[in-house]
Amino acid sequence: MVAVCPLGYLPMVHCTVHPHKHSWGICSMPSISEDLGCDLSSQSTENVYETAKSVEVDVFGDIELKVIMNISETISCLWVFRENQAGCKPSLDSENGYVVSLAFSKIKETQAGKYTLAVQSENRNYTIMFTVLVKSKPRKPYFVKGENLGIINCTSEGYPTPDIEWLFFQEVPRGYSANKLFQTDIWCCATNELGRECTKLYTIDLNEKLGESLPELLLKVGEPLLIRCRAFYQNYKFRLKWHFENRELQQERWVEETDYQQDSSMVRILYAFASSMGRSDNGHYTCSSTEHPNKTTLVTVLEKGFINVTDSREDFEIDLLEKFCFEIKLKAYPPIRCIWIFSQKSFPCEQRYNADGYSISSRFCDHKYQSGEYVFYAENDDTYVNKTMMLYVKRKPEVTIQSTSKGISCYSDSYPAPSWTWRKCPGPDSSNCTEEITEGIWSDTHERKTFGSWHSSSILDIQDTVIGFSVECCANNSVGSSCAKRFITQQDNVSFYATAGFCLPFIAVLLIFIFHRYKKQFRYESQMQMIQIVGPSDNEYIYIDFSEFEYDLKWEFPRENLEFGQALGSGAFGKVVNATAYGISKTGVSVQVAVKMLKEKSDPSEEEALMSELKMMTHIGSHENIVNLLGACTTSGPVYLIFEYCCYGDLLNYLRNKREIFHRTWTDIFKQHNFSFYHNFHLDRNSRMDDFGGMQLRQDSDLTSGSNGITLYSEEEIKYINRRVYEEEDFNMLTFEDLLCFSYQVAKGMEFLESKLCIHRDLAARNVLVTCGKVVKICDFGLARDIMNDSNYVIRGNARLPVKWMAPESLFDRIYTIKSDVWSYGILLWEIFSLGVNPYPGIQVDSNFYKLIQNGFKMDQPFYATEEIYFVMQxxxxxxxxxRPSFSQLRSLLARQLADAEGAVYQNMESNISTYPSNSKTRPPVSRKNERLPSTDASQDEDSQIKK
Structure with a gap:
């Protein structure tokens, strides 16, 4: 949701709420905004703007608070949440108004509260206040001893505020006291409109039979303890005592209540309590009696909570209409909140607790017999887990048949994979197809991973088949079979050979002409492609044919406003030239750009391919981490595509050129330069931690991949890198943190392309460019690459391919998917953390190389990578x-590791500064604490999820 407040000298306030749907790693469409109705109140020193009603959002929802200020002078701003502060960086919108935003991704209950934006300009100050309420069902209630004897408080949290209800399940015998607090079974339940949670008061009843072990009691450091020992005896003189680890419990930590019965018997209740548990309180608590056997329970005090999944099954096969539910079993403390996710939609998660209170099961039955990937996501205050399961619904084959130049082809989608049978039929309408055909048949089957089914094809070569007969193809699996027929005519049998014989001379002449004129082995085609549908060919995807699309003339730019400079790259098909574009971004302003064009003697097919690429780029849209299209020249001359200019060239050569100045840590840099950089680093660290502190998801994701903390974004979601207060010209350094940052940005860019159904197919460091502020951008400048003389491109079949970057399914089956791009991303990570070493060093691309890939060979850990980074590569x-992980998961993993690296650098610097001479003139200033918003990071289990 977006809250928008325009500010100015005549303040007018308008706030709207814009909820975002759960995207779970895929771009979501925003829904309709709602007016918040901001009110204006004045004070002597500043204007205070406060939302008229609170912003409500469901737990796990996404919101964004955005403020637009129509103010002319320069401003500075600060976000405040509780006692924590974080700087913010305003950006300019299209009308030159300042925009400040605060984004929450997959919001947690702990992030509810008041958020204040303090804005300072040259003439006056402003304060804008937002109240964020996170709707969720009540937390599991807990018990606390009251101030007076005989009083127990039950507490639960949630929004809307839950109602508390006490439940008592023991019948009191006639003649005995009806005091409910002396009963054995006491429950407290908290209820609101979103659900109900109940907790049983932990009771040791000495009158119950021995033999059953008492359940373990789990608590976290700082949580209260309240357990009770209950005993009944005919003689009131019996006594109860608490012991902790064989020592009598301190008297100030227990209290006793008694209830005399009419027959002179007595019920005694002995409470053990503590307002805040520590690790030293971890151990066995024993209740002893002078008249009863002792009983002991184990109280475990945890430093932090946990979630452990206790089952491990991931794939399920079911028959259509078979009764089936997914079920997850886990053990967790504190209690979890959870959801089920399928096909970008989330579903509620019902939980059932076992007797111990910590073992949980959750079932999901609303799959509607749809094959695919189902995700269970659970989190508590300290961690999270997501578990991915595949559902395969069995269905019989559905066969289609068609004639091709090679023969008769049959196709089928089914699960499980079918087997094929061909038979000959006497005539066109005959049903007596008994003679099996065994010669001239070849079949191919591969798994269609997107839909959890098998795509299978079978082709019958008809050159030796007698005409005048029908043929029948049948696909059969364990569910059933399906058949299709086709009558073979004379035309079917000879058309291919007649056509080939007629055209062969012309084809030969044409090939010779093309070879001598252009000396090219194949036509130009953009590596990046956008998926239209999944088709029945050898490739999984059928790509959009942009040649049939209309070109939007709003992208047209006057070619006379381009002033060309030197060539940035040249290849077999074209070149990329540096140029100055006058007025492309704003009237009267010149901008450095990169212009992509074909060579002078290009054929119409290449011009059509370049125009198709132009239309594709307009369709994709812009993103911080791709080389964005700025405009084009398509009329009155050759086609020019105008892109952003990246001043430092490609990432591969950038890394190689920086090897001599690489430092693994900033501590090394500061020591080398006598700590003179520390102040700027400290400011930069605060800014960048704002960006990454809340981006430590997702699983996810996730799942998934997402984030669980708070992220601060400007108008375009990922302006974090431009918040650095230094440019590379100031710090001519390269650090491990920079390598992480490059990796994160590429994952973010690929996540964006994935959301646009775009496959890159040549992701490598040579196709990533670096620009000011160490921003990296994914590009496709294959047109300007001399692949004929580039050793990275090896002849395989009739094409030159970057085989060392290709996934096995692409290399051997020509299947390109988002997951094959993920493989290439792993190779790109290896390039980054080896500082530009060529992959698979020392291994020649030959038959042995292909066998190594097929057998699962993986490169060793590069020199500059950590174990965590190498795990991501693997x-x-x-x-x-x-x-393989999704790009959303990769982006989240890298965000977590980058945030950890930032924090480690900061802590190391604080330690080093504390030992720096106090009389030094260059001693850096003492930093303020709490300069970042709180991040309830739960992404530490993402890498373990991928490992599973």
């Missing part, structure tokens, strides 16, 4: 593409 190189 996950990208899973032979089974389904087990």
């Amino acid at each position: 996950s990208c190189w899973a032979l089974d593409s389904r087990k």
Whole structure:
């Protein structure tokens, strides 16, 4: 949701709420905004703007608070949440108004509260206040001893505020006290409109039979303890005592209540309590009696909570209409909140607790017999977990048949994979197809991973088949079979050979002409492609044919406003030239750009391919981490595509050129330069931690991949890198943190392309450009690459391919998917953390290389990578593409590691500064604490999820 407040000298306030649908790694469409009705109130020193009603959002929802200020002078701003502060960086919108935003992704209950934006300009100050309420069902209630004897408080949290209800399940015998607090079974339940949670008061009843062990009691450091020992005896003189680890419990930590019965018997209740548990309180608590056997329970005090999944099954096969539910079993503390996710939609998660209170099961039955990937996501205050399961619904084949130049082809989608049978039929209408055909048949079957089915094809070569007969193809699996027929005519049998014989001389002359004129082995085609549908060919995807699209003339730019400079790259088909574009971004302003064009003697097919690429780029849209299209020249001359100019060239050469100045840590840099950089680093660190502190998801994701903390974004979601207060010219350094940052940005760019159904097919460091502020952008400048003389491109079949970057399914089956791009991303990570070393060093691309890839060979850990980074690489190189992470998960993993690296640098610098000479003139200033918004990071389990 977006809250928008325009500010100015005559303040007018308008706030709207804009909820975003759960995207779970795929771009979502925003829904209709709602007016918040902001009110204006004045004070002597500043104007205070406060939303008239609170912003409500469901737990796990996404919101964004955005403020637009129509103010002319320069401003500075600060976000405040509780006692924590975080700087913000305003950006300019299309009308030159300042825009400040605060984004929450997959919001948690702990992030509810008041958020204040303090804005300071040259003439006056402003304060805008937002109240964020997170709707969720009540938390599991807990018990606290009251101030007076005989009083127990039950507490639960949630929004809307839950109602508290006490439940008592023991019948009191006639003649005995009806005091409910002396009963054995006491429950407290908290209820609101979103659900109900109940907790049983932990009771040790000495009158119950021995033999059953008492359940373990789990608590976290700082949580209260309240357990009770209950005993009944005919003689009131019996006594109860609490012991902790064989020592009598301190008297100030227990209290006793008694209830005399009419027959002179007595019920005694002995409470053990603590307002805040520590690790030293971890151990066995024993209740002893002078008249009863002792009973002991284990109280475990945890530093932080946990979630452990106790089952491990991931794939399920079911028959259509078979009764089936997914079920997850886990053990967790504190209690979890959870959802089920399928096909970008989330579903509620019902939980059932076992007797111990910590073992949980959740079932999901609303799958509607749809094959695909189902995700269970659970989190508590300390961690989260997501578990991915595949559902395969069995269905019989559905066969289609058609004639091709090679023969008769049959296609089928089914699960499980079918087997094929061909038979000959006497005539066109005959049903007596008994003679089996065994010669001239070849079949191909591969798994269609997107839909959880098998795509299978079978082709009958008809050159030796007698005409005047029908043929029948049948696909059969365990569910059933399906058949289709086709009558073979004379034309079917000879058309291919007649056509080939007629055209062969012309084809030969044409090939010779093309070879001598252009000396090219194949036509130009953009590596990046957008998926239209999944088709029945050898490739999984059928790509959009942009040649049939209309070109939007709003992108047209006057070619006379281009002033060309030097060539940036030249290849077999075209070149990329540096140029100055006058007025492309704003009237009267010149901008450095890169212009992509064909060579002078290009054929119409290449011109059509370049125009198709132009239309595709307009369709994709812009993103911080791709080289964005700025305009084009298509009339009165050759076609020019105008892109952003990246001043530092490609990432591969950038890394190689920086090897001599690489530092693994900033501590090394500061020591080398006598700590003179520390102040700027400190400011930069605060800014960048704002960006990454809340981006430590997703699973996810996730799942998924998302984030669980708070992220601060400007108008375009990922302006974090431009918040650095230094440019590379100031710090001519390269650090491990920079390598992480490059990796994160590429994952973010690929996540964007994935959301646009775009496959890159040549992701490598040579196709990533670097620009000011160490921003990296994914590009496709294959047109300007001399692949004929580039050793990275090896002849395979009738094409030159970047085989060292290609996934096995692309290399051997020509299947290109998003997951094959993930494999290439793993190779790109290896390039980054080796500082530009060529992949698979020392291994020649030959038959042995292909065998190594097929057998699962993986490169060793590069020199500059950590174990965590190498683990991410290995996950990208899973032979089974389904087990590779998504780009959303990769982006989240890298965000977490980058945030950890930022924090480690900061802590190291604080430690070093504390030992720096106090009389030094260059001693950096003391930093303020709490300069970042709180991040309830739960992404530490993302990498373990991928490992599973």
